Structures are given as C-alpha cells and as structure tokens.
Amino acid sequence: MSVGSERSATTRLLLVAVVTALVVTTGTVAAGWRYWAGHPLIAVPNVGLVVVLTGAALLLRAHPSSRRCGTLLAAAAVSSAVTWLLSYDTGVFPLVGSFAQSMFWLTYGWGLLLYPGNALRGRADRWWVGASAAILLLGQGLTVLVSRPAWNGFSPDVLWPAPLLLDHTAFRTVLDVVTVLYVAVPVAFILLALVRIRAARGLDRVVVGPILVSAGVTALVAAATYPSLMADPSLARLADSVALQGAVSLGAPCALLAVCAHRHLLVATTADRLRARIGSPTPRSVQAALRAVLRDGELRVYYRQDRQDRQDRQDRQDRQDRQDRRDRRDPRDREPEHRRGPGQAEDGGPGPDVFVDLDGRVVDLPAPPAPGGRGTGEDGAVRAGRWYLPVWTPLGELRALLSLDPALRHHRRQVDAAVAAATAAIECAGAQSGLRAELVRLGDARRRRALLGCREWELVGRELDSRARGLADLAAVAGDIERSVAEPGTARALAEIAEGLRAAHGELAAITDGLRPDPVGREGLRGALEHLTTTLRCPSLLRVSVTHADPAGERAMYLALAATLRGLPGADGGPVRIEVRTEARADGTAIVGEVTTGDGNRLGRGAHAGADHVRALGGSISVHRGADGLTTRLTVPCG
Structure with a gap:
C-alpha cells in the first residue's frame, strides 16, 4: 500500500471512529439512563469504557491479521453497554443484562488473549476460553434456572424462567460453588498473563502485559466480592457494583487503545521511515532499515539468485571435461549437462531456489511457500527459532527471504507494511547482491582451479624429482663402477655414461625448479x-x-x-x-x-x-x- 492510500485509509478510519463513538455513547447512555439519571458522575468512566473499547476494536479490525481480536473487543463493548439494561428492572431487561455482563468478561478476556493477532497462542489459552465460556455462561444460566428474581436483586414480576427452582438454602449452596468457579477464571487468566509477559518483548512487555494483569485483577476482585453482594441483593447495590467494575476497568482499555493507535501510526509512517533509513538501497542498508523499523536486531535478508544452477552445472561440466581429457575420451560424444534450459535440474524439472547472504555466500534455508499463500497470514515457516518470510514482487516473483523473530508473527500488520514498503528497495539491493554473489562464485572457482593447478604441478614436480633422483643414483653407480674397473676402455665408457646421467639430472632439476614460479x-x-x-x-x-x-x-x-x-x-x-x-x-x-x-x-x-x-x-x-x-x-x- 502506498503512503497516500495508507494516509487516506487512516483519515477514513478516524472519521468512522468519531461517528461510531457518538453512536456508542448515545446507546450506552440510553441503556443505563435509569441509573445514570441519579449518578451522572459515575456515568463518565462507564460510558468511556464502552467508547474506548469500541475505538480499539475499530483499529484492530482495520487489518485482516487482527480482525478477530477487534471483533471480540467490539462484542465486549456492546456487552458492557447492554449490561445496563438491568437498571430498568422490568420485563426481560434484567435477564438480558445479567447474561451480557458474563458475556462482557468472556469476550474481553478472549480478545486480550488474542491481541494483537487472530489466533490463540497455545493449548492453555484455548483451555481457558473453553472453560471460561462454560463457567460464565452456564454458571449464569444455572443461577437463573434455580432461583427467584428477588434472590438476585430484581423485582418479582420480571421475566425470569426458573424450571429448576430450589429452596433458598440450596440456592446458596449452588451460588457458593459457582462463585468458586468464578474466582478460578480470573486466577487462571492472571497466570496466563504472567506467562505472556515473560515471552513478550518491546512495547508488548512494557504495556500489553500489565494490561492483561490489570484486567485479570479487576475480574478477580469482582468475582471475590460476588458472595457479599448476593448476601443482601438489591438493584441499587447490583448497579453500584457494575458501575464500580466499569470505572476500575477503564485504565486497561485506555492503555490498549493507546497501543493500538501507536501501532497504527507506525504502520502509516512505515514507508517514510524506511525510505529515510535506507537512503541509497544496498543489501546492508535495507537490512539495517528493516531491523530498526521492526525492532529485530537479528533480522536477516537473504536474496534469491537464479543463476546459481547454471553456474553449478557449468562447474560440473568443466570437471567432467577435465576427467574426459584424462581418460582420453571425447566429451562431444554426449549432450553436455549445461545445455539444459536455465533453472532446470538434472531431471529437467525446475531447480531449487538458492539464497545468498549479504556477503554473497550461499546459505541453506527452508523452502518458501507457494505464491498462493501470500496475504493469508499463514505463509512463512518457523525453523530453528526463526520465522522465514518470503518477499514477493508485484508480479509474483520470489525476490528474497526474511529471517525474523517468531514473535513478529503476532504483529503481522507491521511486518506486512514494512515488507510492502521495502519491496522496491529489496529489488534494487537484490541486483547488487547478485553481482556480489557472482564475484564470490568467481573467486571460489578461481581458488578451486588454482588449487587444482597447484596439485597437478605438484604431481608433475614429484614425478620429475623422482626421475632426477633416479638419474643421480644411476650416475653415482656408474661412477663407482668406473673406479672399480681396471679396463681403460670400459672405464671411459662408464665415465661418459655417468657424465650423461649427471647432465640429464641437471636438466631435470632445472625443469623442476622452473615449475615453481615463486619462492x-x-x-x-x-x-x-x-x-x-x-x-x-x-x-x-x-x-x-x-x-x-x-x-x-x-x-x-x-x-x-x-x-x-x-x-x-x-x-x-x-x-x-x-x-x-x-x-x-x-x-x-x-x-x-x-x-x-x-x-x-x-x-x-x-x-x-x-x-x-x-x-x-x-x-x-x-x-x-x-x-x-x-x-x-x-x-x-x-x-
């Protein structure tokens, strides 16, 4: 997304947020007007709670990677507003308001566990959501089915189905059991929050972790005071309790809204910040800019090379040709390997993708997913504690592979914005990386050929040295025989033979020395x-x-x-x-x-x-x- 379109989307989102805030404020005030009329000051934080949750939900729903989290927070805001219908104490309103309060705590906690993505992060989170849904909703339903409305603080004539009505003593026993389960829900949530804080980093560790803990503590206080509230229930006490819970809960949603707004601002300015940090695109400047923007000091950019397969085939063919020359076979009798099409493997199929680091060295990386996985939030692979995310060009061509902190998978919107803004720079840097990789391959090829030449000359020199030593030994033997032979003619012949052998030894020694061009x-x-x-x-x-x-x-x-x-x-x-x-x-x-x-x-x-x-x-x-x-x-x- 371009900078202009991102800013236009931000403007539209701000306009929608203002209109939504007005509608939500009106609806919340209308839902609790019976109580707000006598308590205008306490209405401010409770209405603010609904507005702030709605604003955070809008910001999260603006991107597919956090849409489910935004939906749950929006449901929590609606549930908080609907809860105040119980203040009218007539008809079905008390029943709806009671279930809305349970729904508020469920969707609020569920949304916070999802933040900032669309999926729960482990089995413990999923167990908490399932158990909380059963305890909060079924517990509230059981309380309704076995009690009278007056036992819950409402008028006797409100709609209150109770087919399993118990006596008051039995109802108190059921209420004690439900209260224990109510307390267990926020306690488990706080434990999950503490685990999340230990695994979080950056702004999540500083802000989001305390948000989770404060929400859990508020819910725990509300659950712990529930028995005293139900000991002498009345509508006034029940409404006061709900109002106090809303006022105390306001801090965490405000902090959450601030974090969401901050992240949205970062996404809107990603292109400008990347452009300023990259400057002239080079492999190192692109990697340094992405590290700074995504706050991942271990981020790596690996560039795809499409000429490696041809170079490797050419090197293999060169080695085979040299072997053929040694074996005195004509390499033209068969089809050379490198005449296959570019990018094909030995079986004629497409060759594997090859990636290089900033120094042009080939690295072993997991295979990237098919282009169809883009934009789904599921592409990329986690290997050895790193998240490998492919970078595709607008034409669908794989250009690079990013090695990221796996925690960034939960901040997909920021990652997508950074990758989209850096795609053009990555393409430019990829061309430079290709040249550097070519230089590395040429250097490796020269080094291999130089080493092969050195070994071949060593073999030739060793053979000549051996022959020279043999000639020297023969010359020495001929000299010894010459001195031991009394016949003058034979001695002269042996002397000539020894002299010829020494001359041949000198010539071979000179040739051997000439094979060593440097000291x-x-x-x-x-x-x-x-x-x-x-x-x-x-x-x-x-x-x-x-x-x-x-x-x-x-x-x-x-x-x-x-x-x-x-x-x-x-x-x-x-x-x-x-x-x-x-x-x-x-x-x-x-x-x-x-x-x-x-x-x-x-x-x-x-x-x-x-x-x-x-x-x-x-x-x-x-x-x-x-x-x-x-x-x-x-x-x-x-x-």
Whole structure:
C-alpha cells in the first residue's frame, strides 16, 4: 500500500471512529439512563469504557491479521453497554443484562488473549476460553434456572424462567460453588498473563502485559466480592457494583487503545521511515532499515539468485571435461549437462531456489511457500527459532527471504507494511547482491582451479624429482663402477655414461625448479616471506603462524604481500610490522595478513597492487589508521 492510500485509509478510519463513538455513547447512555439519571458522575468512566473499547476494536479490525481480536473487543463493548439494561428492572431487561455482563468478561478476556493477532497462542489459552465460556455462561444460566428474581436483586414480576427452582438454602449452596468457579477464571487468566509477559518483548512487555494483569485483577476482585453482594441483593447495590467494575476497568482499555493507535501510526509512517533509513538501497542498508523499523536486531535478508544452477552445472561440466581429457575420451560424444534450459535440474524439472547472504555466500534455508499463500497470514515457516518470510514482487516473483523473530508473527500488520514498503528497495539491493554473489562464485572457482593447478604441478614436480633422483643414483653407480674397473676402455665408457646421467639430472632439476614460479613452492610461505623481508629497503618485523592452508591461498597471500611491501618507500621511519595468521570464520578458513607502518603516509600504490591478487580468489583488502600507524589487512579464503 502506498503512503497516500495508507494516509487516506487512516483519515477514513478516524472519521468512522468519531461517528461510531457518538453512536456508542448515545446507546450506552440510553441503556443505563435509569441509573445514570441519579449518578451522572459515575456515568463518565462507564460510558468511556464502552467508547474506548469500541475505538480499539475499530483499529484492530482495520487489518485482516487482527480482525478477530477487534471483533471480540467490539462484542465486549456492546456487552458492557447492554449490561445496563438491568437498571430498568422490568420485563426481560434484567435477564438480558445479567447474561451480557458474563458475556462482557468472556469476550474481553478472549480478545486480550488474542491481541494483537487472530489466533490463540497455545493449548492453555484455548483451555481457558473453553472453560471460561462454560463457567460464565452456564454458571449464569444455572443461577437463573434455580432461583427467584428477588434472590438476585430484581423485582418479582420480571421475566425470569426458573424450571429448576430450589429452596433458598440450596440456592446458596449452588451460588457458593459457582462463585468458586468464578474466582478460578480470573486466577487462571492472571497466570496466563504472567506467562505472556515473560515471552513478550518491546512495547508488548512494557504495556500489553500489565494490561492483561490489570484486567485479570479487576475480574478477580469482582468475582471475590460476588458472595457479599448476593448476601443482601438489591438493584441499587447490583448497579453500584457494575458501575464500580466499569470505572476500575477503564485504565486497561485506555492503555490498549493507546497501543493500538501507536501501532497504527507506525504502520502509516512505515514507508517514510524506511525510505529515510535506507537512503541509497544496498543489501546492508535495507537490512539495517528493516531491523530498526521492526525492532529485530537479528533480522536477516537473504536474496534469491537464479543463476546459481547454471553456474553449478557449468562447474560440473568443466570437471567432467577435465576427467574426459584424462581418460582420453571425447566429451562431444554426449549432450553436455549445461545445455539444459536455465533453472532446470538434472531431471529437467525446475531447480531449487538458492539464497545468498549479504556477503554473497550461499546459505541453506527452508523452502518458501507457494505464491498462493501470500496475504493469508499463514505463509512463512518457523525453523530453528526463526520465522522465514518470503518477499514477493508485484508480479509474483520470489525476490528474497526474511529471517525474523517468531514473535513478529503476532504483529503481522507491521511486518506486512514494512515488507510492502521495502519491496522496491529489496529489488534494487537484490541486483547488487547478485553481482556480489557472482564475484564470490568467481573467486571460489578461481581458488578451486588454482588449487587444482597447484596439485597437478605438484604431481608433475614429484614425478620429475623422482626421475632426477633416479638419474643421480644411476650416475653415482656408474661412477663407482668406473673406479672399480681396471679396463681403460670400459672405464671411459662408464665415465661418459655417468657424465650423461649427471647432465640429464641437471636438466631435470632445472625443469623442476622452473615449475615453481615463486619462492612459496620452494620454501613455503614462512621461508618465502623471510627471504622477501631481506630485500626490502626498510627494517621489518615478521610473524607467521599459518596452519592448514592450501597452496593457492598461500601463493595469493605471498604475491599480495610482496606487491604491498615492494611499494613501500625507503627506511625513513620505524620498522614495518608484518603478521600472517590463519583465522577460522563462519564461512571457512582464511589467511589474514596485516602490514602496519608507523608513518601514516607510507602505504601507497603497493596496497592497490596487492588487492588484485587477493580479490581474484574472492578475498578482501581494507586499510585503517590506528594508534600504531596505518594497517593494511589482506584476507584470502582458503577453505
């Protein structure tokens, strides 16, 4: 919904609320006029109770996600107004008013348990609603069936069906049993409220929890004083009791109305607040804005990528082609995998949705529901304590998946408004996320190919080393035989053979050395960096603690550090501190190199030259100034 339409809906809702308040006020005053005429001051809080409940009901009914809760609160408001018909003490009015009071407490408590959604939150809530309906309504009905109207404070000639009429002593016994059950209803409600407060967060914990407790306490006081009221019943005492209950109950509905109005205002201004916080849409700015608006510090936005399947198929085909070349088979003899249609799996069906995080890394998430589930309040899935909600474009295309606090399911209106306002920004950020995911995939592919190349060259070098050692051994054997042979011709032949073997050994050794284009292959990362620091034009302090790193990562780190260090000027300051270590991260192991100079202006083009070697394998580079000087941090993933 656009900002203009949301504001128009708010204006219409305000107009309806004003008209409804006038109608409700008139109806409540008319229903209790017999009592209000003699007690005008107590009429204010009781009429206010009905008006406030009606206003909260209108705000809740304005959205499908809270419509059932609003309906119950509206029924409570009507029941409160109808209760005052008992003040006329004639005809059917006392009977209707008595049942309306029981209906008020039932619908009021039920609505508060539903707030702010449409469903009860557990088995205990459902048990309370069922038991309360049986106790309040059937208890009131039993009281009517076994008693006379005068025993309840009404005139003897009012309509009061009593086919099971008992004597007064038996009636008092029934009344005591019903009173115990009446007390049990608010006690159970208070316990449920305390449990709700422990599980609530934010504004619900501060305001809604106390609302539930205060409503339960008011009902408990009313139930506890019921026996003393019925000990000497009269219409005046009964009306005074109802009026006092209404006045005491006013605080909780007022707080509820304030909370509903506050939430409605937040929904109406969601688009403006999101736009101000997002600014230029990026994956991080969209996530930060949604976190602030929905007050969920753990919210995550995962973007859907539709090119992952093709990339994965291409990688699989590349690996198969290399295997075919090794096995001397022609890969053109069969249909390549990647010639299937985009977005298809191996069996020709549609491939699974792939989602990436802010860093472009693929994450494993639950499958989103079909588009038909949108708007029903039931879409999304709860997994591992998080609520995963899909974000659909206006054309019905899945764009992203939100990871939310499950408590936000009970505030669906705010969530829907935030998602609707952020959809366009999520689409823009999704394009950037796709580019970042592509860079991550390219970096992973380069790292895999570099690692495969390193392993292949290692195999070739090991084979050449073995042959070279064999030649050296043969040359040594030929020399030994030459020295032990007395025949001059044989000795000369053996000497020539040994010389040829030594020459072949030298050529193979030179070829083997040529397979190692940088010192890392010969000396390892530590030895290569130690040799590199001896060639610098400035003093240096080196610390290396790298374990379980692949050769491709070590080579990329060496080349990046070499480019960075060779770009330093001469020794006109303190020593350069170089630290290389292995770090375990959530997405794998990484080699981290840090170069710190005491002079803040000493890093120049070297840092930019080193960035190419790092980023080619999906790494990153950052430069920051601290108390120790200027530090360049190079990160290369290696796992």
